Amino acid sequence: MPDRSARPGRRRSVARRFAAAALPVLLVVVLSACVGIPRGGSVQDGGTVGGSDGDVDVNFIAPGPTEGATQEQILRGFVDAAASPQNNYEIAREFLAPELRSDWDPDAGVTIDQGGRTFAPVADAVQLTVSPVAAVDDRGEYRESANSSPLSWTYGFIQVRGEWRIASAPPGIVLEASTFADVFAAYSLSYFDPSYSRLVPDQRWFPSRASTATRIVGALLDGPAEWLKGAVATAFPEGTSLTSDAVPVEAGTARVDLTKPALQADAVTLQRMQLQLTSSLVQLSGSVGGVAAVSNVAITVVGNSTQTVSPLTLTAPRVDPRALVQRGDEFGFASGDGIETVPGISAAVVAAGADAAVLSADHDQAAVRSAAGVTVVQADGDVRLVDDRPGLLPPTMDPFGFTWTVPASAPTALLAHDAAGGTVQVTTSWTGASTIDSIQISREGTRLVALLRDGTQSRLVAAAIIRGDRNAPLRLGDPVELRVMSSEAKTVTWVDDITVAVLLDGDGQTTILTQQIGGRSAPVPPLANVTTLVGGNGLTQLRALTSDGRLLLPRGSSWQEAGGDVRFIATQLGSPD
Incomplete structure (x- = not known):
């Protein structure tokens, strides 16, 4: 299963949550179960809040409409109530006219803003204006906004038994960024690479509530994000869906009842279906918003049990935790003051005069860049110059044995070279880029990230890799x-299966940010004079190289030197089994 250790946790400190709660909502502390605060009555002494690890879960419960509220107050209450998704946004629906309550679709999307909203009367309506920073669509796909140009919606009103209620409202909800982080959580739907030998995450965002398991399974069956289609595979037979809009969880087991197309599944297909469901659902840890924890999945088809199959296990690629470097005239894994060489590879890398390299997961092949171009080195002694074009970027490699090269000045001139010496022109679809600064393929080989530049702007993009025979x-x-960046982006590297890190150079200093594929960005402690950034197994294993050859590793909120005289840090695809 993919390593989730570097991902944002599902739990946050109570101090973090209270600081975020600028909305007029009540906060519900959740320890071992989902606890609700009564919406009326006197305040009771609840004692001390605490947990075994000092970390507790908090739910928002918004107040309902108050008697005599104005149109603006009703709209403000409705918007604030989006922080309470429990029971299908039951509290938010109290602000709606009866005719709208069942038709309004809160799952149509989320607009995420930083606050500073305006409410303006317009005839017999109220207009809400926000400055968005991100959005989540109806499939749970997250996108940060390229700009914060204001968005406006108009809400109509009628009186119901003498009280104002919302009669017309756009679908979806609005949440402040700090509240979104507490109400929604990221879940990686699991698909396969074309060989069915590796899992590929497709990150989605869903509100924490009792129906979250249903949302996850429904989204998984609906297929991958549009940009991933054609690059990933699913085991579920075409047309498979849930027999009802419910995935009950009992004693840690999610019960998934599928429609008749699933009857086509043989034993191997059932194993793969089980793995996709289990990998996607075990992220549910319980407690928050009534979400039940899942540890197992039971599949039925139109109510009937399927044949029993043994569990399928796939291990996510993990690299050697040691930095792979060239130090002096030695290439290999940094071990204290020494270097552990890679048999059949190290000597050839040094002999090639390399200034950049990538090593295959089996450690039997490397691609190196030198003054001559890009050379592929095999552990059996074969050394082959595959690309001699000038101005090549450091090469990247995929798990199927292809080495990828592209000149910095020609973003569309992307080539893939196989181990036998064949070359394929890879058609690209990015436009508007004058140069390309960095490329890297994910370790399972289905996604490529790139830094494209046009004038003073750098763009971080991700694209799916569509493959053919073999x-x-x-x-x-x-x-x-x-992401669009005004600073010059120099390098992009995979941190884990869902996150990349970008090295930026601007205003005389280097900065680093991380970006989830389908999620949010975050800064990393800054560094000075860094020229190269290479990922390991999560954020704690980022490796940075300074212009004077010092190897730096993150330690808490700072960086620690781990050696000097380093010529370059190489990228790893994994470790031998």
């Missing part, structure tokens, strides 16, 4: 723009 790359899918 997993040969054919083209890249339409790119997803993850």
